[in-house]
Amino acid sequence: MTSLLDLAPVIPVVVIEDVETAVPMARALVSGGLPVIEVTLRTSVALEAIGRIAAEVPGAVVGAGTVRTGADVEASLKAGASFLVSPGATPSLVDAMLAGGAPFLAGAATASEVMALAERGLKELKFFPAEAAGGRPYLKSLAGPLPDVRFCPTGGIRPDTAADYLALPNVGCVGGTWLTPADALAAGDWARVEALAAEAAALR
Numbered sequence: 001m002t003s004l005l006d007l008a009p010v011i012p013v014v015v016i017e018d019v020e021t022a023v024p025m026a027r028a029l030v031s032g033g034l035p036v037i038e039v040t041l042r043t044s045v046a047l048e049a050i051g052r053i054a055a056e057v058p059g060a061v062v063g064a065g066t067v068r069t070g071a072d073v074e075a076s077l078k079a080g081a082s083f084l085v086s087p088g089a090t091p092s093l094v095d096a097m098l099a100g101g102a103p104f105l106a107g108a109a110t111a112s113e114v115m116a117l118a119e120r121g122l123k124e125l126k127f128f129p130a131e132a133a134g135g136r137p138y139l140k141s142l143a144g145p146l147p148d149v150r151f152c153p154t155g156g157i158r159p160d161t162a163a164d165y166l167a168l169p170n171v172g173c174v175g176g177t178w179l180t181p182a183d184a185l186a187a188g189d190w191a192r193v194e195a196l197a198a199e200a201a202a203l204r
């Protein structure tokens, strides 16, 4: 598989409250040009949503986000997730993710965290919480001593700041929730989701 960071410029991070919205939402994202979708394990229907998207939306590459434990890894893969994303990384979580065999982005926010993960062979990471941790200048600084590590910054990124992140050499893609506003999902406004996805897909 092509690196997770290179499949699309933006990974929509979604919070699904009503499982019936999962499939039409994913179709809108894929039609707009964003096939990689991260469903956060923050709601009780997240695993079912992942399963439905994986089974019913051709072209979608659906993964699980907010993965925090080995049990989350197991449940996500069983549900049909084809990749995993975590906000941070603990040694036991990294063990479980490596054992799971699917591509994953472990989270890091400091040089030491990045170095600890690189020591384990992980050179493609999530940078979280991107804006709060220092944003673009911070990532640019990390590229000096750690040029071989690439990131998907996530957290606080919006349409008007995404392009600046994508211009950095150590950024493969960015993640964010702005593609799937809660009110658009609640209203079933798939045209709006598709339009937001199309704008983001054009960023690179």
Ligand SMILES: O=C(O)C(=O)C[C@H](O)[C@H](O)COP(=O)(O)O
Binding pocket: 013, 040, 065, 066, 067, 085, 086, 087, 128, 154, 155, 156, 157, 175, 176, 177, 178
């Ligand atoms: O759930 C996770 O695994 C996370 O790490 C947190 C998300 O990536 C951010 O919540 C993104 O949210 P925005 O800042 O609204 O784009």
